[in-house]
Amino acid sequence: MRFLASGRRHKAARPLLLLLSLFLVGAVYALVTPATSSSAEGVADAQLIAAGKNLFATNCASCHGLNAEGLAQQGAPNLTNVGAAAVDFQVRTGRMPMANPLVQAPRKENTFTEDEIAALAAYVASLGDGPAIPDESQYDPSSVSAEGVARGGDLFRTNCSACHNFKGAGGALPDGRVAPSLQGVDAKEIWEAMRTGPGQMPVFASGSIPDEDVQKMVAYLEQVNATPSAGLSLGGLGPVAEGFWAWVAGIGSLVLFATWIATRGPRA
């Protein structure tokens, strides 16, 4: 203590203290900031992004512009903040690149390889922020409990059935758009659709529907479509199909029987 007390007045005390505090600040800073990626990975990322930029220039820029800023005359949106998930979804489901200008890009066969999709996604992700491509743990429904599945059904009916129908058979929207059928759509694509809101579909962000709830909804959709129906399911389209069958199969066959009966008389 005495040493410290006496040393305070030493000529070198102030500069030394300054040095010491600078060192401390530097050390804390180094601890708090995340470790920067190793240079090797940085190079790989840069290569991926560059490959993506090239792919983008040849396949997408005609509509979305060379810097993905969007071209109004093509009706193609700005992609700087859509995120990797949006690109992965749009290209994986074959919606992009759009073949011809329609009100809504249809789902079709995807012609890109996994690597190319990853490159395109990395390029667009590098332009701004937006949802990243999900890990399997984010959408995989295998750990959902039986009760969770039922809850997923409730969530699905609250959030999705207005457009996609009660078991995801799809439905019509104004101006020639449709909410497509969700039967047979991958869990990953469902997650991505919810987080990026393709076309007319609203974005369901993780703040309102966390990943666990997405898993429950995916589990419900899978199970409800695997449950056997009580006879011909008529496409799960509801009462219109039932009315059609009542008239065609029901009244139709009964009228045929009536005609048959009316020609049967007692034999003389």
Add this chain to the structure above:
Amino acid sequence: MAKPAELSPESPAMEVRTPPKEAAPSKLAGPATWVDDRIGLAKLMGNIRKVFPDHWSFLLGEIALYSFVILLLTGVFLTIWFKPSMAEVEYAGTYELMRNVPMSEAFASTLAISFDVRGGLLVRQIHHWAAMLFVAAMTVHMLRVFFTGAYRKPRELNWLIGVGLLSIGLVEGFAGYSLPDDLLSGTGLRFVDGLVRSIPLIGTWAEFFVFGGEFPGELVIARLYMVHILLVPGLLLGLISAHMALLVYHKHTHWPAPGRTNHNIQGYPFFPIYVAKAGGFFFIVFGITILMGALIQINPVWLFGPYNPAQVTAGSQPDWYMGFVEGAIRIIPNWETHLLGTTWSWNIFLPGVGLMGLLFTALGAYPFIEAWITGDKSEHHLLDRPRNAPNRTALGVAGMAAYGMFWLAGGNDIIATQFHVSLNAVTYFMRVAVFVVPVLAFIVTKRICLSLQRADRDRVLHGSESNIIVRSPDGGYSESHAPISQGEAYSLTRHPQLEALTPNGEKVGRTRQRLSRWFADGQVPTPTAEEIEAAAHHSSDVAAIEGGDTPAIESSETAETGASH
């Protein structure tokens, strides 16, 4: 029309002259006599020999009757387990995908019937298919009555009873559809809630009256249950009995044919032949309904989930018979008036309350309007062939076309997704089609009727095509015609000619005169006896060319006997 008994049963003469029962040579012995002494079985047997004509279209009403019986049978089964309560419970039954989901007791008990009661799902599906067939059969039955003119005097009252049956049939079906309290039935109730509220002035009050407070409240399922299992079936039973009683009293109508007149009835006796046929037909209807219930899924409420006012699903539609109202609501422009802080929702009132009112008023009034236009006060027991009343037939088809367009519009979203067209395009198309298609249907139908009449006339005058091509000595080809049988000629010329009313002082006003001229207009005259005579000479010439010197009339008789074997 049945002749009233010459002596009224109250007449004292009746008692004096009736021989004592014991003396009557009753063929019924033992228990039958016992019953007869108490309820007059023998008299019933008199009715049981009533004659019914045979034609497939006379069986359509029976389909409705049998579906109603099926509805009663399956409905009783369902009432054993159904709980008409809106109290909230957590589901604890066997259907995993609903585990612990909060729902009303009504919905939970419907799931229980579907998954936990043996045969419950089958019975539910049969009940629902029977309901769809019930209304559909009533509709086609009504159409057959309309197009054959069977509603004319003396059967106007039975037509009115029929219109009553159809309208409360819709109520019955709607009430049943609402009971399970699933997402679609709740959405349907929401729709009706909107209709009720759109009624000017009393709307809100009426909503509170029906739902016991604001929608959805806690009462409506219990109330609909009462309507569905007691009130409306009671009314239906009463009206069906009256309908059948009047049918027996008036006797059935029949098609014109030799020996069938406006004053008689030809056919098989009710017992035993008609009973056998009708009984057999009951089992066919029951069988088909069971097959549909077993093979085709209907109203899968477990997929819709319990009703929750925050939810709605694509493809929310009512059962088919409410589809025309749904369609009208879907295509009407958004008309609303705001007046002194109140909203007048014409966009809901006109297509909903207005269209239903219009349909049933028009149906109910039609027989009287037609009778007024034609001034026809005579009784009709012979049916019209639709072609012989071209304006009525065309009106009917135009009405069906309008109904059909509204109906299609009710499924506009399904049409859009299934046929890959734009929902807006379907809607705009329907807005026009609802007005244009009936007019086209009218014109086309009338043309078809007239050309069919012309074909009939040709057939009577020139006979049927014999399929024999004759080459004349100078090389020309012609097809010879074989005269038709006298019976057929009778059937084809039997129908009365429509005549316009002649001005008759103040009794026939100008509008009425014009309408009657329009109704009778454009008819192909039935050949007169002289024309038939003249044509027969002509055709015997043809027969001569054919080489035979037999008079045509004889060959026609041979043809007839040949055909009747």
